[in-house]
Amino acid sequence: MSQKISGIWDRLRHLQIEIFPSLKNSNEPLLDKHLHLIRVLEIARIEEFIVVSSQGRGRPKSERLPIVRAFLAKGIFNLTTTRELMDRLEIDPMLRRICGWERRNQIPKEWTFSRAFSEIAKTDLLDRIHRALVALYEGGRPPAGGHVSRDSTAIEAREKPVKKVAAEPKPKRKRGRPRKGETRPPAEPTRLEKQREMSLEQMLNDLPTECDRGTKKNSQGYKVSWNGYKLHMDVGDGQIPISCILTSASLHDSQAALPLASMTHEQVTNCYDLMDAAYDAEIIKKFSEDLGHVPIIDSNPRCSEKIPFDPAKKVRYRQRSSVERVFGRLKDEYGGRMIRVRGAVKVMAHLLFGIIPLTVDQLSRFVE
Numbered sequence: 326m327s328q329k330i331s332g333i334w335d336r337l338r339h340l341q342i343e344i345f346p347s348l349k350n351s352n353e354p355l356l357d358k359h360l361h362l363i364r365v366l367e368i369a370r371i372e373e374f375i376v377v378s379s380q381g382r383g384r385p386k387s388e389r390l391p392i393v394r395a396f397l398a399k400g401i402f403n404l405t406t407t408r409e410l411m412d413r414l415e416i417d418p419m420l421r422r423i424c425g426w427e428r429r430n431q432i433p434k435e436w437t438f439s440r441a442f443s444e445i446a447k448t449d450l451l452d453r454i455h456r457a458l459v460a461l462y463e464g465g466r467p468p469a470g471g472h473v474s475r476d477s478t479a480i481e482a483r484e485k486p487v488k489k490v491a492a493e494p495k496p497k498r499k500r501g502r503p504r505k506g507e508t509r510p511p512a513e514p515t516r517l518e519k520q521r522e523m524s525l526e527q528m529l530n531d532l533p534t535e536c537d538r539g540t541k542k543n544s545q546g547y548k549v550s551w552n553g554y555k556l557h558m559d560v561g562d563g564q565i566p567i568s569c570i571l572t573s574a575s576l577h578d579s580q581a582a583l584p585l586a587s588m589t590h591e592q593v594t595n596c597y598d599l600m601d602a603a604y605d606a607e608i609i610k611k612f613s614e615d616l617g618h619v620p621i622i623d624s625n626p627r628c629s630e631k632i633p634f635d636p637a638k639k640v641r642y643r644q645r646s647s648v649e650r651v652f653g654r655l656k657d658e659y660g661g662r663m664i665r666v667r668g669a670v671k672v673m674a675h676l677l678f679g680i681i682p683l684t685v686d687q688l689s690r691f692v693e
Contacts, residue, residue, distance in 0.1 A: 539551055
């Protein structure tokens, strides 16, 4: 057993043997949600990522650690608004104590929660916590094996789509072969072609993140539209979220494939990249192969016939449904359907407050 996976096991064992029994013996009711929050706090160790800055002039800030715990509880309890979170803290002494407040009058005001959320969203705190959890997951897996499933899901937001500026009409290209001595300007490279020469940071900066309108086909084949964003995610074996990117809703799934693959390659080791027909492009296949992976991508028939998988790839492709199950849990159990903030930065922070406890829950099942 590796050192990292042994560390997770020790933390879970400490919870089961010492902490949970002592809490169950208290006079206050202890729910499964409370136990889930305690498990998240014990495994994620968020206090190790929060830097306490020196206080300057003015009124001292409320401590951020209890507030971060409270926002994690908001995701776990699937609460819609911060006001609901505060009401829950008022009537639930066990939850209040887990977050770090003994008395009701210690709970910050709503505007303090809002200000703290904005500050947290602008930092990489939640990203660092999630990456540390993924590192624990990687420590318990075989050195070279496993699958990564890649897909996207609609994120509906309560904000107006940004009005797009009409692009200048491109000059029409002449049909047929050029005449002798005629030179034509080269075709403008696509985003996928540009991404091959970009670094990860450049690829991420090139992706649009403003709120707009997206359309895609659902599992029944019907087109659905929404205002908001699109969450792209890589999921490993055991339904562990590894990498995630938030973009505009109108962005095609394939445009986020290369940056997602680069992010995942930096964090975990895997052999197979599983993707649906939206990612059927030679550039994506070549990029996956250059990383040392085997791309298993559903064929997009376009103008020709659909190419079926060989028997071995057909069996492995069944693992791709794991990313769909992660999206379902994020939306149904961890607040993914309840976006009440505006702007891509805040929306991503809201989603990460659900992705982190979801990752811990799946990681606990993976270890056990």
